[in-house]
Amino acid sequence: METKRIPIYSILDDHEAVEEAAALLRAGGLVAIPTETVYGLAANAYDGQAVSKIFEAKGRPMDNPLIVHISEFDMLPDLVEDIPEEALELARLYWPGPLTIILQKSDKIPDQVSAGLPTVAVRMPANTVARGIIGACGFPLAAPSANRSGSPSPTTAAHVLQDMDGRIDGVVVSGNAQVGVESTVLSLAGLSEGKRPLLLRPGAVTPQMLRAAVGEIDIDPAVLRQLEDGRQAPSPGMKYKHYAPKAQVVLVEGDGEQYRNYVNRQAAPGVCALCFEEDGQGLSLPAVTYGRAADPDSEARALFDALRRLDEAGYVTAYAHAPAKDGVGLAVYNRLVRAAAFQVVRLAEEQEQGPAYGTQNSAGNGAGGEPGSKAGNVSGNGADGGSSGGPSKSSSREPSGGPSNGPGRGPENEPGNSSGKGSGDRPESKTGEEG
Ligand code: AMP
Ligand code: MG
Numbered sequence: 257m258e259t260k261r262i263p264i265y266s267i268l269d270d271h272e273a274v275e276e277a278a279a280l281l282r283a284g285g286l287v288a289i290p291t292e293t294v295y296g297l298a299a300n301a302y303d304g305q306a307v308s309k310i311f312e313a314k315g316r317p318m319d320n321p322l323i324v325h326i327s328e329f330d331m332l333p334d335l336v337e338d339i340p341e342e343a344l345e346l347a348r349l350y351w352p353g354p355l356t357i358i359l360q361k362s363d364k365i366p367d368q369v370s371a372g373l374p375t376v377a378v379r380m381p382a383n384t385v386a387r388g389i390i391g392a393c394g395f396p397l398a399a400p401s402a403n404r405s406g407s408p409s410p411t412t413a414a415h416v417l418q419d420m421d422g423r424i425d426g427v428v429v430s431g432n433a434q435v436g437v438e439s440t441v442l443s444l445a446g447l448s449e450g451k452r453p454l455l456l457r458p459g460a461v462t463p464q465m466l467r468a469a470v471g472e473i474d475i476d477p478a479v480l481r482q483l484e485d486g487r488q489a490p491s492p493g494m495k496y497k498h499y500a501p502k503a504q505v506v507l508v509e510g511d512g513e514q515y516r517n518y519v520n521r522q523a524a525p526g527v528c529a530l531c532f533e534e535d536g537q538g539l540s541l542p543a544v545t546y547g548r549a550a551d552p553d554s555e556a557r558a559l560f561d562a563l564r565r566l567d568e569a570g571y572v573t574a575y576a577h578a579p580a581k582d583g584v585g586l587a588v589y590n591r592l593v594r595a596a597a598f599q600v601v602r603l604a605e606e607q608e609q610g611p612a613y614g615t616q617n618s619a620g621n622g623a624g625g626e627p628g629s630k631a632g633n634v635s636g637n638g639a640d641g642g643s644s645g646g647p648s649k650s651s652s653r654e655p656s657g658g659p660s661n662g663p664g665r666g667p668e669n670e671p672g673n674s675s676g677k678g679s680g681d682r683p684e685s686k687t688g689e690e691g
Pocket of ligand 2: 400401409
């Protein structure tokens with residue numbers, strides 16, 4: 257199929273193009289649209305058949321639900337069963353913006369969107385082109401990131417075309433994504449059972465900002481660590497390999513000097529440093545930079561483009577300098593550790609390291625943890641500790657399955673909890689690639 261390029265920079269000046277994109281969507285087509293987080297691959301959220309095409313075009317596992325995008329608050333009541341006070345406050349403070357809220361879904365949401373879950377994820381994007389297109393359609397748009405499943409999310413129209421040219425009906429050509437990482441995902445689905453809001457994916461709306469709106473929140477352990485064996489993913493996307501370039505990425509935690517000393521010892525053909533602009537000096541191997549140290553917004557904006565550039569340059573291995581895990585840095589770390597398939601070399605705080613993943617130490621830490629304060633022990637993954645050899649690899653790089661029986665609190669919104677479906681309904685041992 258021919259993928260139509262549709263330039264839209266202003267919904268006023270380019271209103272005919274907005275109409276063109278809306279017409280493709282009304283006809284049940286797929287159109288990639290800009291949002292402030294990443295480019296999304298949109299279809300009519302009320303049209304299950306159109307939504308199915310998203311999974312096909314991306315190669316996305318069918319059990320990974322989609323976020324529904326709205327252009328105004330009035331679209332929300334049709335999508336959900338009930339709007340709790342907390343959702344109103346979050347919407348008041350952070351919509352439009354990079355925050356997705358999970359609530360119990362209404363009957364209007366097709367199963368393809370929610371992947372059979374009793375809940376639905378909803379967001380009102382800040383990008384005016386995105387909202388203009390949704391408004392012109394008159395229906396909400398289901399839209400995951402517009403990349404082939406598993407590869408880095410697209411932050412430019414050119415990235416979308418790299419992955420999707422010929423596979424979808426149209427691409428809205430607009431500016432670069434201003435945030436650069438996907439939205440924060442917060443589940444409110446457990447509130448009615450007395451559970452706290454649960455952070456499933458960190459983003460530009462930080463844990464601090466969420467607490468300012470709804471009080472204490474829980475942070476799912478999978479935000480920073482590999483899902484432990486046997487634990488069911490509260491957010492299906494968590495169990496998949498994510499954001500991965502073809503190059504093998506190894507995440508290196510340490511200060512600038514520790515990082516430089518370490519990566520300089522790894523210099524070899526095909527090996528590069530994926531680092532902050534400040535790190536570039538004093539490296540004896542080629543560098544691909546992703547923003548500035550201590551400026552997590554710049555890191556978020558640059559990360560996915562940098563991951564794509566690794567492959568364009570043909571690198572085989574990239575040693576990535578890990579960002580600080582607070583504020584937006586938590587979101588950057590979350591994406592990078594997945595791009596690295598959880599291979600982490602920890603040069604700082606070696607003494608506190610735990611053993612490899614999948615052991616009791618990395619499990620059941622309680623969902624209420626503050627990730628920033630656990631830097632030394634949340635992801636002990638057989639770090640190399642600065643010796644001259646390569647980093648040790650996790651013994652199990654991919655999560656494996658079985659029903660949910662992990663220690664600690666159970667996930668809030670797994671299907672078995674509120675839909676009456678057994679947890680065995682969902683294939684847990686499958687390891688696929690996320691969208
Ligand atoms: P993407 O659309 O590619 O940004 O991914 C959306 C993320 O939100 C994935 O990790 C999904 O698994 C997650 N998600 C979407 N809907 C739900 C839901 N109802 N419950 C839990 N997680 C969800
Ligand atoms: Mg995605």
